[in-house]
Amino acid sequence: MKLWFITACLALAVGACASAPTTQYYRLSDTAYRLPATQKSNVVLRVVVAEPLKGQNLLYQTDAHTLHFAKQHLWAEPLDIAIRNQLANALNQQNRPVRFVPPSLQNNDTPELTVYIEQFHGRFDGQTQIEGYSVFKHQGKTTAGSNFSVLTAQQGDGYAAMIDSLSTGLQQVATQIAP
Structure with missing residues (x-):
């Protein structure tokens, strides 16, 4: 009886170790910033993500009211910087x-475009959703702002297809936010 119990415990322990899921890391498609060669006036671009998006976990909306935080599917870099x-x-x-530059190229008089990302996830209906708003400031004064909402059809299943769809959605956001 003891031998049977010990054998069963060992089998369970070995089986648990063998089936440990691996963590996968994801990046958006175009996250290496490229400084344009043209000499134009700079506008600093900042991105602020909503609190649920600040973690490393990818998000997936499973129904009209529920967000799922992936445990083994994570962002490879901070989402605000990638966006x-x-x-x-x-x-x-x-x-x-103008040319849009990161905050490291800011001086005291550089205009600033801040993009607030409120939604950035895949959805149960096969689309990805990006929502938020942008605010343009110059010399400490807000001069313009706009809301944006982009739904992009996901081509295929899985997290990689979701990331591709989010990247496509960001291209559409870019056309909506520029002052």
Whole structure:
């Protein structure tokens, strides 16, 4: 009887170790900031993410009221920086009269575009959702602002397809937020 019990415990312990899930890390598609070569006036781009998005976990909305925080599917870098870099690259590709730069290139008189991300996740209906608003400030005064809401169809299943869809959605956000 003792031998049977010890064998069963060992089998359970070995089985538990063998089935431990692996953690996967994800990045948005265009998170390496590229400084445009053109000499234009700078606008500092800042991104502020809502509290639920500040963690490392990817989010998935499982029904109309429930968000699921993934445990083994995590962001490989801080989400606010990844979104900022991808948005800056997208904005700079739009041939605007200014270039969007990270806060490290700010001086005392640099205008500032702050993008607040309130929703950034996959959804149960096969879409990804990005919502928020932007505020443009110059010399301490708010001069413009706008809301944005983008739903993007997810092509395929899984977290990688969700990340691709979110990246596509950020391209659409870039067209809506520029002052």
